[in-house]
Amino acid sequence: MRTVIRDTWPLFFGLSMMMLGNGLQGTLLGVRAGLEGFSVSTIGLIMSCYYIGFLAGSIFVPHLVERVGHIRVFSALASIASVAVLAHVVFDHPAAWGALRILTGVAYAGLYIVIESWLNNAATEKTRGTLLASYMATSYAGLIFGQYLINVANPADIQLFVITSALVSLSLVPLSLVSQRVPDFEAPETVSLRHLMRMSPQGVYGVFASGMQLGIVLTIGAVYAVMIGLNISQVASFMAWFILGGLLMQYPLGALSDRVRRQHVLSFAALMSCLAAFAAYWFEDILIADFLLMKIAVFIVGGFSFPIYALSIAHVNDRIPTGMMTRASGKMILVNGAGAVIAPAAAALMMTQLGSGAFFLTIAIIHGAFTLASVYRSIVSKSIKVEDQSDFTPVPTRISPVMGEMVDDEE
Numbered sequence: 001m002r003t004v005i006r007d008t009w010p011l012f013f014g015l016s017m018m019m020l021g022n023g024l025q026g027t028l029l030g031v032r033a034g035l036e037g038f039s040v041s042t043i044g045l046i047m048s049c050y051y052i053g054f055l056a057g058s059i060f061v062p063h064l065v066e067r068v069g070h071i072r073v074f075s076a077l078a079s080i081a082s083v084a085v086l087a088h089v090v091f092d093h094p095a096a097w098g099a100l101r102i103l104t105g106v107a108y109a110g111l112y113i114v115i116e117s118w119l120n121n122a123a124t125e126k127t128r129g130t131l132l133a134s135y136m137a138t139s140y141a142g143l144i145f146g147q148y149l150i151n152v153a154n155p156a157d158i159q160l161f162v163i164t165s166a167l168v169s170l171s172l173v174p175l176s177l178v179s180q181r182v183p184d185f186e187a188p189e190t191v192s193l194r195h196l197m198r199m200s201p202q203g204v205y206g207v208f209a210s211g212m213q214l215g216i217v218l219t220i221g222a223v224y225a226v227m228i229g230l231n232i233s234q235v236a237s238f239m240a241w242f243i244l245g246g247l248l249m250q251y252p253l254g255a256l257s258d259r260v261r262r263q264h265v266l267s268f269a270a271l272m273s274c275l276a277a278f279a280a281y282w283f284e285d286i287l288i289a290d291f292l293l294m295k296i297a298v299f300i301v302g303g304f305s306f307p308i309y310a311l312s313i314a315h316v317n318d319r320i321p322t323g324m325m326t327r328a329s330g331k332m333i334l335v336n337g338a339g340a341v342i343a344p345a346a347a348a349l350m351m352t353q354l355g356s357g358a359f360f361l362t363i364a365i366i367h368g369a370f371t372l373a374s375v376y377r378s379i380v381s382k383s384i385k386v387e388d389q390s391d392f393t394p395v396p397t398r399i400s401p402v403m404g405e406m407v408d409d410e411e
Contacts, residue, residue: 008131010174011119015135016142018111021167023146025085025104026050027239028164030222031155031232032088033097040223042094044348047219049098051211051340053105058333061110065117071175074114078172081107085165089158111171118175140247147240151233193331200319202263202377206312207332209270209370211339213305213363217242219344224351224359228288237295245299246306253307254314261386262315263378266308270371273305277364284357301360305367309336318384 026047033043065073084100084107091097119131153159197204221242225235257265280287280297287294313332320328343366350358 008119011115012134012138013174014171015115015138017167017171018108018115019139019142020146020149021081021085021164021171022108023143023239023243024149024160024167025146025164026218027147027150027222027235028155028160029088029097029101030219031150031226031235034223034226035156036092038094039352040220040227041345041348041352043223044220044345046094046097046101048215048341048344049101050105050108050219051215051337053102053107054109055105055334055337055341056102057106057109058113058330058337061106061113064110065114070114070118073110074175075172077107077110077114078168081111082165082168085161085168089161114175136250137247140243144240144243144247147236147243150236155232191328191331193335196316196320196328196331200316202266202374202381203312203316203319204335205370205373205377206266206270206308206315207335208339209366210305210309210312211336212343212366213273213339214309214336215340215343216347216359216363216366217302220347220351220359223348224356227351227356228284230291234291237291238298241295242298242302243306245301245303249303250307250310253304254310257311257314259386261384262311262318263374263381263384266311266315267371267374267378269304269308269311270367270374273301273308273367274364274371276300276304277360277367281357281360281364284360301363305363308367308370 030043030047033046038046061073061077081104084104087100088097091100116135119135149163150160152163193204217239221239222235225238230238253265253269276297280301287297316328316332343362347359347362350362354361
């Protein structure tokens with residue numbers, strides 16, 4: 001274990017700095033956009049642009065790493081992400097912010113790919129499971145604690161943008177100085193979406209629904225919190241409890257899916273997400289009046305909705321040939337990202353037309369639709385016996401081809 005820590009601490013330090021910066025940046029931009037006078041629908045479009053960039057980066061950055069190398073690509077993308085944060089202060093036009101969000105999405109997609117490929121290279125048969133769990137925990141923890149950094153300074157000033165930029169820049173330091181051999185990298189092949197749909201439609205639906213919900217929470221969540229009158233400290237807690245629920249509930253739901261048929265656990269998680277989100281919508285006035293109840297509500301919604309992604313990935317892995325997740329994960333990024341691009345703009349439009357409560361209502365509709373689709377697939381499709389299922393592997397709320405390779409090797 002001491003050797004593992006020695007070999008991977010630069011990766012986890014870089015990841016933690018990235019996630020702290022990413023967590024702070026998403027919430028900060030949502031709050032600052034409101035202070036700049038952008039409409040809710042405009043903010044939704046701006047924030048969706050991040051996932052457009054993430055999709056683009058996921059496609060072309062692996063080929064760039066293959067040609068140029070890990071350290072050069074990581075250095076370039078970390079620099080771009082750092083500068084893009086500060087540029088939001090210089091350019092206060094919505095179109096400029098949208099372009100910067102696309103650029104940020106491209107940069108983060110590449111940063112994840114570099115770190116994950118390096119981590120995969122450092123993993124052994126004995127340490128792979130521990131490293132995967134540590135990677136997921138670090139990702140979630142960075143997002144959670146990043147929310148609270150918004151309390152450090154006034155969002156109307158420049159300090160928080162500087163802090164975000166500094167965190168992203170710090171992620172570059174240990175990886176640039178590491179003396180370990182740079183791992184080889186080869187851009188993986190992918191499978192067709194039609195092929196995946198034939199093998200695991202329920203898993204593909206789940207990845208799409210998860211992308212929609214994740215996009216809404218991480219891009220519009222802070223906007224919603226401001227709309228209902230929460231102060232900056234409460235906005236941070238509102239976002240953090242959403243993510244904390246997803247972190248803590250992934251393990252028990254994953255363990256349950258290893259003991260009973262996973263498709264039933266998926267249906268259960270989707271149903272509970274729908275009911276919890278609809279209850280939050282219906283009792284919104286009560287939750288606004290009592291912030292403790294609001295935190296409990298978002299913990300429950302996040303607790304059942306965030307794990308749907310990992311459960312869906314596991315369901316896909318159950319139904320595809322052994323070792324194929326590396327190729328399938330490329331399409332999973334596209335499906336998840338497509339949901340994340342569409343949903344924030346749609347949720348923002350609904351909030352403009354129906355009021356703040358449409359935030360939870362949109363999430364309820366998404367998971368209600370997935371519940372119906374999931375139950376239907378459970379009825380018409382052939383079930384896999386529990387003993388034939390793959391073991392559940394906790395993964396972050398997006399899985400790159402490199403992470404797919406780690407999941408393959410863990411099986």
